Amino acid sequence: xxxxxxxxxxxxxxxxxTASGTFGSGQEYGEFVDxxxxxxVVTKGVSNVPWPGNPTPRIAETYGGMLNAIGLQNPxxxxxxxxxxxxxxxxxTKIIVNVCGKTAExxxxxxxxxGDEPVDLLEINISCPNVKEGGIAFGQNPKAVEAITRxxxxxxxxxxxxxxxxxxxxxxxxxxxxxxxxxxxVSLINTLTGMKIDVSKRTFALANKTGGLSGPAIKxxxxxxxxxxxxxxxxxxxxxxxxxxxxxxxxxxxxxAAAVSVGTANFHNPYATAEIVKGIQEYMAAHKxxxxxxxxxxVQ
Amino acid sequence: xxxxxxxxxxxxxxxxxxxxxxxxxxxxxxxxxARPGQFISVYSKDGARLLPRPISIxxxxxxNGELRIVYRVAGGGTREFSEYEAGDKVEILGPLGNGFPQVxxxxxxxxxxxxxxxxxxxxLAESLSCTKQIVLGYRDKVFMNKEFESYGEVYIAxxxxxxxxxxxxxxxxxxxxxxxxxxxxxGPMPMLRGLKSxxxxxxxxxYLSLEEKMACGVGACLACVCGTKDVDSHSNVRNARICxxxxxxxxxxxDL
Numbered sequence: 001x002x003x004x005x006x007x008x009x010x011x012x013x014x015x016x017x018t019a020s021g022t023f024g025s026g027q028e029y030g031e032f033v034d035x036x037x038x039x040x041v042v043t044k045g046v047s048n049v050p051w052p053g054n055p056t057p058r059i060a061e062t063y064g065g066m067l068n069a070i071g072l073q074n075p076x077x078x079x080x081x082x083x084x085x086x087x088x089x090x091x092x093t094k095i096i097v098n099v100c101g102k103t104a105e106x107x108x109x110x111x112x113x114x115g116d117e118p119v120d121l122l123e124i125n126i127s128c129p130n131v132k133e134g135g136i137a138f139g140q141n142p143k144a145v146e147a148i149t150r151x152x153x154x155x156x157x158x159x160x161x162x163x164x165x166x167x168x169x170x171x172x173x174x175x176x177x178x179x180x181x182x183x184x185x186v187s188l189i190n191t192l193t194g195m196k197i198d199v200s201k202r203t204f205a206l207a208n209k210t211g212g213l214s215g216p217a218i219k220x221x222x223x224x225x226x227x228x229x230x231x232x233x234x235x236x237x238x239x240x241x242x243x244x245x246x247x248x249x250x251x252x253x254x255x256x257a258a259a260v261s262v263g264t265a266n267f268h269n270p271y272a273t274a275e276i277v278k279g280i281q282e283y284m285a286a287h288k289x290x291x292x293x294x295x296x297x298x299v300q
Numbered sequence: 301x302x303x304x305x306x307x308x309x310x311x312x313x314x315x316x317x318x319x320x321x322x323x324x325x326x327x328x329x330x331x332x333x334a335r336p337g338q339f340i341s342v343y344s345k346d347g348a349r350l351l352p353r354p355i356s357i358x359x360x361x362x363x364n365g366e367l368r369i370v371y372r373v374a375g376g377g378t379r380e381f382s383e384y385e386a387g388d389k390v391e392i393l394g395p396l397g398n399g400f401p402q403v404x405x406x407x408x409x410x411x412x413x414x415x416x417x418x419x420x421x422x423x424l425a426e427s428l429s430c431t432k433q434i435v436l437g438y439r440d441k442v443f444m445n446k447e448f449e450s451y452g453e454v455y456i457a458x459x460x461x462x463x464x465x466x467x468x469x470x471x472x473x474x475x476x477x478x479x480x481x482x483x484x485x486x487g488p489m490p491m492l493r494g495l496k497s498x499x500x501x502x503x504x505x506x507y508l509s510l511e512e513k514m515a516c517g518v519g520a521c522l523a524c525v526c527g528t529k530d531v532d533s534h535s536n537v538r539n540a541r542i543c544x545x546x547x548x549x550x551x552x553x554x555d556l
Binding site for chain 1: 302303304305343347348349350351352393512513514515516517518519520521522523524525526534535536537538539544
């Protein structure tokens with residue numbers, strides 16, 4: 001049985017990876033899951049300098065989901081390169097570094113620093129709804145998507161995945177713009193902007209007022225966007241948004257995703273990633289599938 | 301020490317009044333590994349409630365492999381927990397967090413709990429062999445106060461004055477002229493702020509157990525951070541993770 005998939009020339013042993021921001025750089029969940037089992041670990045977003053993130057409360061549970069407004073807190077590229085990459089290098093899994101920035105120069109600085117590091121792929125976060133500058137500012141306008149993609153590609157040594165926002169009228173426009181700019185792959189969806197109000201205190205549940213909605217509540221939206229994007233561009237797609245089980249992951253693959261990211265599920269079940277890998281193998285065995293690639297985009 | 305997620309067995313459930321519940325659960329090795337001041341994540345059986353509820357460990361029975369949590373019903377998740385009966389199963393993850401430090405025998409310690417911050421002070425009281433004075437603060441109705449009596453003198457403060465000193469825990473400390481080498485406390489933020497400032501003024505070593513909305517509970521998601529005086533070695537900014545680096549911090553290390 002073959003579970004390996006290829007994203008921009010990088011072969012992953014299976015299509016299951018972690019969603020940026022939910023898994024740190026792997027250390028914390030490494031206590032629960034053998035990281036060698038995963039197709040790739042996608043790190044928490046890293047910027048050129050340390051970012052302190054937003055005030056608390058930073059999260060709130062919602063029905064079948066959660067809102068977060070962490071604000072891309074991260075230790076900066078120096079600590080990340082010294083501490084987190086060597087940690088991940090111990091495992092037989094691919095390393096995908098999520099990169100965030102406030103300006104094009106910020107992104108380029110991080111991408112250049114990673115050029116000589118043992119990193120397999122770069123995921124460029126142009127879709128975080130929780131930071132005012134950068135992040136989503138690049139992700140909601142096709143011209144800006146194309147420009148930032150081109151700029152990053154000009155400096156990147158590793159293949160580039162552009163992470164797209166669902167908070168747009170037509171996500172396929174953004175995917176096409178990323179393709180036009182030279183992206184090697186796209187990942188989608190980032191969180192949907194939402195809000196929760198505590199009626200007993202009459203306050204916002206999050207200090208940031210708005211946050212990004214994730215979890216099973218958003219899965220149908222994400223599957224739909226992956227399907228539409230798969231019809232619109234030739235790029236490989238990494239699908240995510242509310243994947244809790246192997247069946248959920250398979251929905252994304254059938255819709256056209258070559259790989260999937262598991263995010264919020266980790267908070268509900270720290271073993272989720274490994275269980276999804278196993279569940280996909282069981283599905284393939286039960287359906288006498290020889291090669292997972294036959295499933296990609298195979299919905300009828 | 302290995303933290304793990306497991307299915308535990310509810311041994312008993314009791315309402316202590318005022319929406320406060322006490323539940324003993326059979327957890328096996330976790331009871332032997334856990335320390336006072338640590339917490340567990342408790343998962344709802346309702347798939348629409350994705351996030352575990354962090355609840356402090358109130359008591360450990362290492363011989364029987366049992367652990368007690370005392371919690372207040374604050375929403376749908378904790379209401380669900382309060383309806384569990386002996387024999388029911390419950391998903392938990394733990395033990396989590398750092399816990400309170402040990403205090404040497406010759407020191408004196410003031411253990412201070414406020415509201416639903418009182419439960420973790422019980423296992424701490426049991427584990428410390430030094431001289432202890434215990435101060436418990438409530439809005440109105442008292443609970444668990446009798447359980448502390450075998451560990452030291454217990455002083456009570458209530459906001460409405462119905463039991464003990466009328467006012468907060470610091471009013472009780474002042475009224476009785478209590479002093480100690482070390483303060484250890486858990487409770488609402490205004491109480492912790494007051495204690496931090498009091499301990500600083502009096503030159504008393506002070507440890508505070510903090511609370512914040514959490515998602516992962518294991519240090520990955522960076523939801524439950526607390527401002528710190530110095531740059532934290534993990535975050536490389538002035539933020540520590542309450543779930544992993546805490547929940548117990550030296551008072552002077554954190555911005556409250």
